[in-house]
Amino acid sequence: xxxxxxxxxxxxxxxxxxxxxxxxxxxxxxxxxxxxxxxxxxxxxxxxxxxxxxxxxxxxxxxxxxxxxxxxxxxxxxxxxxxxxxxxxxxxxxxxxxxxxxxxxxxxxxxxxxxxxxxxxxxxxxxxxxxxxxxxxxxxxxxxxxxxxxxxxxxxxxxxxxxxxxxxxxxxxxxxxxxxxxxxxxxxxxxxxxxxxxxxxxxxxxxxxxxxxxxxxxxxxxxxxx
Amino acid sequence: xxxxxxxxxxxxxxxxxxxxxxxxxxxxxxxxxxxxxxxxxxxxxxxxxxxxxxxxxxxxxxxxxxxxxxxxxxxxxxxxxxxxxxxxxxxxxxxxxxxxxxxxxxxxxxxxxxxxxxxxxxxxxxxxxxxxxxxxxxxxxxxxxxxxxxxxxxxxxxxxxxxxxxxxxxxxxxxxxxxxxxxxxxxxxxxxxxxxxxxxxxxxxxxxxxxxxxxxxxxxxxxxxx
Amino acid sequence: xxxxxxxxxxxxxxxxxxxxxxxxxxxxxxxxxxxxxxxxxxxxxxxxxxxxxxxxxxxxxxxxxxxxxxxxxxxxxxxxxxxxxxxxxxxxxxxxxxxxxxxxxxxxxxxxxxxxxxxxxxxxxxxxxxxxxxxxxxxxxxxxxxxxxxxxxxxxxxxxxxxxxxxxxxxxxxxxxxxxxxxxxxxxxxxxxxxxxxxxxxxxxxxxxxxxxxxxxxxxxxxxxx
Amino acid sequence: xxxxxxxxxxxxxxxxxxxxxxxxxxxxxxxxxxxxxxxxxxxxxxxxxxxxxxxxxxxxxxxxxxxxxxxxxxxxxxxxxxxxxxxxxxxxxxxxxxxxxxxxxxxxxxxxxxxxxxxxxxxxxxxxxxxxxxxxxxxxxxxxxxxxxxxxxxxxxxxxxxxxxxxxxxxxxxxxxxxxxxxxxxxxxxxxxxxxxxxxxxxxxxxxxxxxxxxxxxxxxxxxxx
DNA sequence: CATGAATGAGGATTCATTCAT
DNA sequence: CATGAATGAATCCTCATTCAT
Numbered sequence: 001x002x003x004x005x006x007x008x009x010x011x012x013x014x015x016x017x018x019x020x021x022x023x024x025x026x027x028x029x030x031x032x033x034x035x036x037x038x039x040x041x042x043x044x045x046x047x048x049x050x051x052x053x054x055x056x057x058x059x060x061x062x063x064x065x066x067x068x069x070x071x072x073x074x075x076x077x078x079x080x081x082x083x084x085x086x087x088x089x090x091x092x093x094x095x096x097x098x099x100x101x102x103x104x105x106x107x108x109x110x111x112x113x114x115x116x117x118x119x120x121x122x123x124x125x126x127x128x129x130x131x132x133x134x135x136x137x138x139x140x141x142x143x144x145x146x147x148x149x150x151x152x153x154x155x156x157x158x159x160x161x162x163x164x165x166x167x168x169x170x171x172x173x174x175x176x177x178x179x180x181x182x183x184x185x186x187x188x189x190x191x192x193x194x195x196x197x198x199x200x201x202x203x204x205x206x207x208x209x210x211x212x213x214x215x216x217x218x219x220x221x222x223x224x225x226x
Numbered sequence: 227x228x229x230x231x232x233x234x235x236x237x238x239x240x241x242x243x244x245x246x247x248x249x250x251x252x253x254x255x256x257x258x259x260x261x262x263x264x265x266x267x268x269x270x271x272x273x274x275x276x277x278x279x280x281x282x283x284x285x286x287x288x289x290x291x292x293x294x295x296x297x298x299x300x301x302x303x304x305x306x307x308x309x310x311x312x313x314x315x316x317x318x319x320x321x322x323x324x325x326x327x328x329x330x331x332x333x334x335x336x337x338x339x340x341x342x343x344x345x346x347x348x349x350x351x352x353x354x355x356x357x358x359x360x361x362x363x364x365x366x367x368x369x370x371x372x373x374x375x376x377x378x379x380x381x382x383x384x385x386x387x388x389x390x391x392x393x394x395x396x397x398x399x400x401x402x403x404x405x406x407x408x409x410x411x412x413x414x415x416x417x418x419x420x421x422x423x424x425x426x427x428x429x430x431x432x433x434x435x436x437x438x439x440x441x442x443x444x445x446x447x448x449x450x451x452x
Numbered sequence: 453x454x455x456x457x458x459x460x461x462x463x464x465x466x467x468x469x470x471x472x473x474x475x476x477x478x479x480x481x482x483x484x485x486x487x488x489x490x491x492x493x494x495x496x497x498x499x500x501x502x503x504x505x506x507x508x509x510x511x512x513x514x515x516x517x518x519x520x521x522x523x524x525x526x527x528x529x530x531x532x533x534x535x536x537x538x539x540x541x542x543x544x545x546x547x548x549x550x551x552x553x554x555x556x557x558x559x560x561x562x563x564x565x566x567x568x569x570x571x572x573x574x575x576x577x578x579x580x581x582x583x584x585x586x587x588x589x590x591x592x593x594x595x596x597x598x599x600x601x602x603x604x605x606x607x608x609x610x611x612x613x614x615x616x617x618x619x620x621x622x623x624x625x626x627x628x629x630x631x632x633x634x635x636x637x638x639x640x641x642x643x644x645x646x647x648x649x650x651x652x653x654x655x656x657x658x659x660x661x662x663x664x665x666x667x668x669x670x671x672x673x674x675x676x677x678x
Numbered sequence: 679x680x681x682x683x684x685x686x687x688x689x690x691x692x693x694x695x696x697x698x699x700x701x702x703x704x705x706x707x708x709x710x711x712x713x714x715x716x717x718x719x720x721x722x723x724x725x726x727x728x729x730x731x732x733x734x735x736x737x738x739x740x741x742x743x744x745x746x747x748x749x750x751x752x753x754x755x756x757x758x759x760x761x762x763x764x765x766x767x768x769x770x771x772x773x774x775x776x777x778x779x780x781x782x783x784x785x786x787x788x789x790x791x792x793x794x795x796x797x798x799x800x801x802x803x804x805x806x807x808x809x810x811x812x813x814x815x816x817x818x819x820x821x822x823x824x825x826x827x828x829x830x831x832x833x834x835x836x837x838x839x840x841x842x843x844x845x846x847x848x849x850x851x852x853x854x855x856x857x858x859x860x861x862x863x864x865x866x867x868x869x870x871x872x873x874x875x876x877x878x879x880x881x882x883x884x885x886x887x888x889x890x891x892x893x894x895x896x897x898x899x900x901x902x903x904x
Numbered sequence: 905c906a907t908g909a910a911t912g913a914g915g916a917t918t919c920a921t922t923c924a925t
Numbered sequence: 926c927a928t929g930a931a932t933g934a935a936t937c938c939t940c941a942t943t944c945a946t
Contacts, residue, residue: 009930018930034346036262039915050932055917116402117343120260131405162419165403169395176342177391179357193388200426235905265940276907278943287941461909470909486798488714491936502911507938568854569795572712583857614871617855621847628794629843631809645840652878687926717919728928729921739920 003070003129005063008056018057019067022047026068031110035065035118065118066126072111073133079104080140090147095199097144099191101171106187112175138164170194229296229355231289234282244283245293248273252294257336261291261344291344292352298337299359305330306366316373321425323370325417327397332413338401364390396420455522455581457515460508470509471519474499478520483562487517487570517570518578524563525585531556532592542599547651549596551643553623558639564627590616622646681748681807683741686734696735697745700725704746709788713743713796743796744804750789751811757782758818768825773877775822777869779849784865790853816842848872 001007007015025047029038040061044051058064083100087093105112119130142164148154174181174190181190233241251273255264266287270277284290309326313319331338345356368390374380400407400416407416453459459467477499481490492513496503510516535552539545557564571582594616600606626633626642633642685693703725707716718739722729736742761778765771783790797808820842826832852859852868859868 011930014930034262036260037347040917041915051916052918052932053930056930061916113346117346120339120343121263159419159423162423165399165406166392166396166420166423169399169402170392173391173395176395180391193385194392197385197388197392237905240905266942267940270908277941278907279905281942282905463909466909486714488712489799492938493936503938504911504940505909508909513937565798569798572791572795573715611871611875614875617851617858618844618848618872618875621851621854622844625843625847628847632843645837646844649837649840649844689926692926718921719919722929730923730928731926733921734926 003067004125005058005067007058015057018049018053022049022054022057022064023068023071026064027072027108027111027114030065030068030118031114035114035121040064062122062126066122066129068111069115069119069122069130070133072108072115073130073137075108076101076104076137077133077140080137084144090144090151091153091199094141094144094148095195097141098167098171098195099188101141101167102174102187102191102194105171105175109175109178109182112172113178116172116176138168141167166198170198229293230351231284231293233284241283244275244279247275248280248283248290249294249297252290253298253334253337253340256291256294256344257340261340261347266290288348288352292348292355294337295341295345295348295356296359298334298341299356299363301334302327302330302363303359303366306363310370316370316377317379317425320367320370320374321421323367324393324397324421324424325414327367327393328400328413328417328420331397331401335401335404335408338398339404342398342402364394367393392424396424455519456577457510457519459510467509470501470505474501474506474509474516475520475523478516479524479560479563479566482517482520482570483566487566487573492516514574514578518574518581520563521567521571521574521582522585524560524567525582525589527560528553528556528589529585529592532589536596542596542603543605543651546593546596546600547647549593550619550623550647550650551640553593553619554626554639554643554646557623557627561627561630564624565630568624568628590620593619618650622650681745682803683736683745685736693735696727696731699727700732700735700742701746701749704742705750705786705789705792708743708746708796709792713792713799718742740800740804744800744807746789747793747797747800747808748811750786750793751808751815753786754779754782754815755811755818758815762822768822768829769831769877772819772822772826773873775819776845776849776873776876777866779819779845780852780865780869780872783849783853787853787856790850791856794850794854816846819845844876848876 007019009015009018022043026038026043029043029046032038033042040051040054043064044054047054054064058067080097080100083103084093084096087096115130119127122130142160145154145158145160145163145167149156149158149160174187185193233245235241235244248269252264252269255268255272258264259268266277266280269290270280273280280290284293306323306326309329310319310322313322341356345353348356368386371380371384371386371389375382375384375386400413411419459471461467461470474495478490478495481494481498484490485494492503492506495516496506499506506516510519532549532552535555536545536548539548567582571579574582594612597606597610597612597615601608601610601612626639637645685697687693687696700721704716704721707720707724710716711720718729718732721742722732725732732742736745758775758778761781762771762774765774793808797805800808820838823832823836823838823841827834827836827838852865863871
């Protein structure tokens with residue numbers, strides 16, 4: 001009864017296996033044609049099972065979408081730490097994390113776009129689960145960023161929350177704007193050029209302390225005295 | 227027969243008026259419930275017209291979606307220049323453009339998300355029109371960025387293409403992640419904090435470190451020493 | 453929105469007409485094959501309309517069943533008074549009522565059986581409406597019976613409630629056991645023989661007053677002198 | 679291969695036992711939710727066996743319904759004689775039979791209603807078996823009635839066939855109109871009051887009036903002259 | 905030009921039945 | 926003999942689209 005989705009089959013291992021089988025097919029199908037345009041029959045065919053089987057492992061079509069999206073988000077949370085394993089230098093670790101993030105997305109462009117397009121097709125409670133999953137991934141990145149701050153690599157006044165979102169959007173953009181980027185460069189190049197743009201400012205550049213009220217407008221030339 | 231959508235009614239002015247009426251209703255309806263979950267009846271009711279009428283001004287439901295998305299994208303292209311009118315300082319103009327962009331999006335969060343979610347529901351030819359519209363908006367921003375470079379405010383080696391996309395994603399994020407940002411800050415604060423993050427690097431900060439294997443063409447140390 | 457069933461069409465007269473058309477078809481179809489075994493398509497075909505149309509005048513298949521059963525019961529309540537119009541002699545009026553009741557049932561055997569079989573397929577609230585309708589018909593008969601008592605034709609100690617149910621069951625039996633009776637006699641004969649059985653005792657035969665508690669058991673010899 | 683229902687299991691005693699187990703579950707389940715609304719899984723669960731097992735002892739779902747209804751009718755035929763055992767007075771025996779009949783029905787209201795509702799769901803040949811069973815029960819009662827006539831308790835011109843049906847309908851009404859009667863009286867009271875109504879005429883009461891056109895063979899004035 | 909009643913193809917879902925273990 | 930996972934035909938219902946008024 002994982003995440004509120006209940007199966008009509010007991011054997012937990014079988015449920016796990018069948019659900020993976022169907023979810024993979026669903027990601028492929030939804031990813032290609034979208035949720036509403038995909039029929040349950042399409043998914044069944046793609047998964048090589050009968051329509052009936054799907055309904056023995058999922059309550060309804062929305063359940064399939066839900067677990068598909070959860071699966072995508074979980075793969076981020078699993079692979080980002082995997083991609084940074086063993087790296088101790090905080091900045092290199094952050095770079096590696098971004099690279100890992102973009103790589104998973106690159107391997108799952110359709111799935112990522114799916115998560116964006118169709119989360120709204122879920123009922124509220126489930127949208128919240130999705131947001132929670134996303135928050136967890138963001139927390140991973142936030143940790144790496146904070147490590148950089150702690151190590152003195154990034155300025156301590158860095159706007160961490162927004163910075164993390166900048167990274168997230170950068171990674172997601174590889175999927176959301178794949179039609180633009182993919183014909184023009186590899187993920188690796190994308191990451192390299194993107195990090196260049198994103199990282200330089202935090203990189204030890206001192207930020208003038210600014211009064212809290214001073215958001216917006218006039219920002220004087222700055223920093224980095226020689 | 228604007229953009230390949232043809233009406234069964236002659237009077238051009240009427241066509242224009244009716245289409246606007248329907249498109250506005252469609253943006254509201256699609257934005258709230260999504261394209262597939264919205265019925266043509268929903269749109270008709272929202273627009274205060276009959277279902278039949280819609281089919282006299284649009285070929286089918288997809289036509290409505292198409293013109294709705296086009297309308298959204300056009301509003302960006304119209305309002306960004308409007309928001310920068312009269313500003314001569316290149317950097318301030320860019321800032322103003324970003325602010326304008328985020329403001330339009332703020333005023334049309336649902337519509338923006340709609341464009342993201344449902345562009346894939348259009349047939350290929352029309353998706354390309356949408357991409358073209360988006361490219362035009364991007365070109366607008368690129369122009370402002372290049373003005374900054376020309377004015378010596380940004381380093382001439384700035385990765386303009388990616389930088390523009392960074393801005394675009396930043397603006398879109400306000401809609402795509404509205405559930406996160408909106409409860410936490412105003413658009414104005416969002417723009418101020420975001421520009422802080424985004425603009426600093428192009429603002430001529432020397433880059434201290436480069437990845438061992440420098441992606442892409444060599445980039446010399448740079449610029450803009452005081 | 454008669455009886456909680458709502459149409460998606462405004463024109464009340466049209467709703468009335470279409471519903472009658474569909475209900476008639478439904479009574480025929482349900483009556484022949486039963487509710488569950490009849491498909492909405494069957495009903496549509498029988499009514500000479502499209503499936504879609506049915507759903508514009510009824511919320512779902514159960515609504516059709518409901519209005520079909522209501523229609524049957526209403527026809528009883530309408531035709532029994534019609535069959536007794538002008539008859540002033542209380543006993544003759546009761547006889548006429550029974551005859552009318554059995555005649556309507558004879559004209560609608562399938563529909564009557566339908567009401568018996570499928571009322572349980574309705575949700576509780578609607579079952580109660582049905583019961584109410586039935587009670588109204590019973591009240592009609594009860595009135596006629598009481599008139600006979602008032603006229604001194606029936607003994608005033610007659611168990612009216614049960615007597616009415618006896619009549620009701622007698623009438624319904626013509627439908628419920630149609631397979632038995634119909635090959636053996638006409639409704640007219642059925643009514644005549646039945647009334648013979650049913651009416652004789654109340655017909656002025658004095659009933660020994662019996663203590664209220666004496667229900668059941670020992671009933672002294674009566675009538676029937678040795 | 680009882681009554682044309684064949685098992686895929688040899689052991690006759692086992693077949694008997696399993697079928698009883700399943701039939702009991704089926705009566706409970708069908709009785710509660712009706713035949714069509716009950717799934718084979720429901721029955722299996724209620725019986726504490728697997729779905730597969732049911733198909734080893736019954737050909738299909740209809741077989742289960744058939745044997746369930748047969749079982750109900752058989753219980754009538756078994757318990758009516760049981761309820762009259764040892765009673766020699768013909769009238770008392772008839773009274774006892776009616777009481778026994780109503781008591782079995784009271785103990786199986788759902789099952790009785792089931793037989794009414796769902797007999798039509800059986801194919802013709804089986805409906806005939808059911809009718810035959812019912813006829814056998816009726817024959818039982820007819821015998822008791824005729825004994826009363828033979829004993830001179832009932833008039834010999836009594837319309838036996840219809841009189842028996844009157845009794846049958848009276849008994850069935852306790853189930854068919856249970857929602858009405860059960861809250862108002864006990865079975866015992868029901869039987870007592872009902873017999874009062876039913877028996878009086880056969881008990882040799884003179885018939886005062888006859889319809890102008892006397893249906894059926896002439897019936898002379900009888901018994902009990904004033 | 906505007907309306908909205910009517911259509912019916914298409915899709916989600918259920919459940920009787922089979923069969924490998 | 927017993928199980929229950931798997932199947933897919935069958936059904937309800939929706940909704941884009943048409944067309945007579």
